[in-house]
Amino acid sequence: GNSVTQMEGPVTLSEEAFLTINCTYTATGYPSLFWYVQYPGEGLQLLLKATKADDKGSNKGFEATYRKETTSFHLEKGSVQVSDSAVYFCALSRSNSNSGYALNFGKGTSLLVTP
Amino acid sequence: GAVVSQHPSWVICKSGTSVKIECRSLDFQATTMFWYRQFPKQSLMLMATSNEGSKATYEQGVEKDKFLINHASLTLSTLTVTSAHPEDSSFYICSASSQSGNSPLHFGNGTRLTVT
Numbered sequence: 562g563n564s565v566t567q568m569e570g571p572v573t574l575s576e577e578a579f580l581t582i583n584c585t586y587t588a589t590g591y592p593s594l595f596w597y598v599q600y601p602g603e604g605l606q607l608l609l610k611a612t613k614a615d616d617k618g619s620n621k622g623f624e625a626t627y628r629k630e631t632t633s634f635h636l637e638k639g640s641v642q643v644s645d646s647a648v649y650f651c652a653l654s655r656s657n658s659n660s661g662y663a664l665n666f667g668k669g670t671s672l673l674v675t676p
Numbered sequence: 677g678a679v680v681s682q683h684p685s686w687v688i689c690k691s692g693t694s695v696k697i698e699c700r701s702l703d704f705q706a707t708t709m710f711w712y713r714q715f716p717k718q719s720l721m722l723m724a725t726s727n728e729g730s731k732a733t734y735e736q737g738v739e740k741d742k743f744l745i746n747h748a749s750l751t752l753s754t755l756t757v758t759s760a761h762p763e764d765s766s767f768y769i770c771s772a773s774s775q776s777g778n779s780p781l782h783f784g785n786g787t788r789l790t791v792t
Contacts, residue, residue, distance in 0.1 A: 597783075604682070604769060604785035605720075650719065663710050666719040 563588040565634075567651045567667035574641055574674050582636040582670045584625075584651035592653040594618075594627050594634040595664065599648045608636075608649070641674045648672070679703060680772045682784030689760055690792055697755045697787045699770030704782075705750035706772035711743075714767040714786070726753050760791040 567584040574580060586594065596608040596618070609618030614629035623638045634651060651667040679702040689695050699709055708727050712720040724740075726732040726747035734740045742764075744756040753772075757764055769786040 604680075605771075605783040607781050655722075663722050663725055665722075668719045669717075 563592050563653050563655055563665050565651045565653050565665060565667040567649075567670055569668070570648075570671040572670060572672045574672070576643055576674055576676055577640045578674075580636070580638040580641045580645075580672070582649055582651075582672070584634045584636065584667060586632050586634065586651075586653050588632075588653060592655075594625070595652040596623070596625055596634070596636050597650040597652060597666075599650065599669070601647070605650065641672070643674045643676055646672055646674045680706075680770065680782045680784045682770055682787055684787060685785060686788040686790075688790045688792060691761055692759055694756055694758045695760055695789060697757075697768055697770075697789075699753045699755070699772065699784050701751045701772045701774070701782070704772075704774045706753070706774055707750065708773045709747055709753040710771040710773075711745060711753075711755050712769045712771065714769060720769060723755075757789065760789070762791045765789055765791045 565586045593612045595610045597605040598608045599605050609620040611618040611627035614627050617626045625634050625636045627634055648669045648671050650669045652664040655663045655665055681700045681702055683698045687695055710725050711723045713723050714720045722735050723738045724732045724734045724745050726745045728747050728750050732745035742758055747753040767786050767788050770784045772782050
């Protein structure tokens with residue numbers, strides 16, 4: 562089945578540093594790819610998505626490009642802020658038709674940005 | 677924007693009792709709802725998919741008699757953990773979708789269940 566692997570955390574960065582969180586996937590067919598963010602004490606929020614190869618998703622300064630040749634969807638941000646501290650989940654749509662629009666998630670990467 | 681409300685946000689119960697968790701879509705009709713479970717520092721694991729008016733589809737290894745799911749209306753799905761045990765303690769998250777051919781975009785804030 563479809564699955565994602567993302568880099569282990571925690572990741573600690575200083576404010577204004579460059580962020581990369583790696584995510585690679587294994588899939589049959591052409592899944593949609595997502596990044597979700599979970600702030601402390603809150604539920605998941607969709608950060609960005611891409612539905613086909615070479616698509617770039619972007620939001621709040623974050624971006625990720627759907628790379629079919631490298632089966633990757635790395636999350637990047639040029640200058641992180643303290644408020645970006647959260648857990649980031651890479652996800653892809655499942656191939657099992659019984660689950661319709663369900664997602665498979667990576668294990669999450671905790672990001673801590675210090676002033 | 678679309679909001680999914682999950683209630684309660686946390687609950688503590690004794691072993692052997694049952695707990696019901698509600699998931700409501702507040703401003704859209706959710707034809708499909710998903711229930712996930714998240715262990716500490718782990719990913720979200722899909723437990724089951726429910727479609728309004730039909731039986732839920734459970735993932736392999738999830739006991740359907742233990743985790744009862746009801747999706748009686750287009751805005752409400754419930755997950756009941758029956759005869760709860762300490763190993764059922766976890767973070768349960770629901771997700772709802774109104775779209776076809778796409779993935780759910782709306783998650784609840786989750787319910788922290790602690791079974792003593």
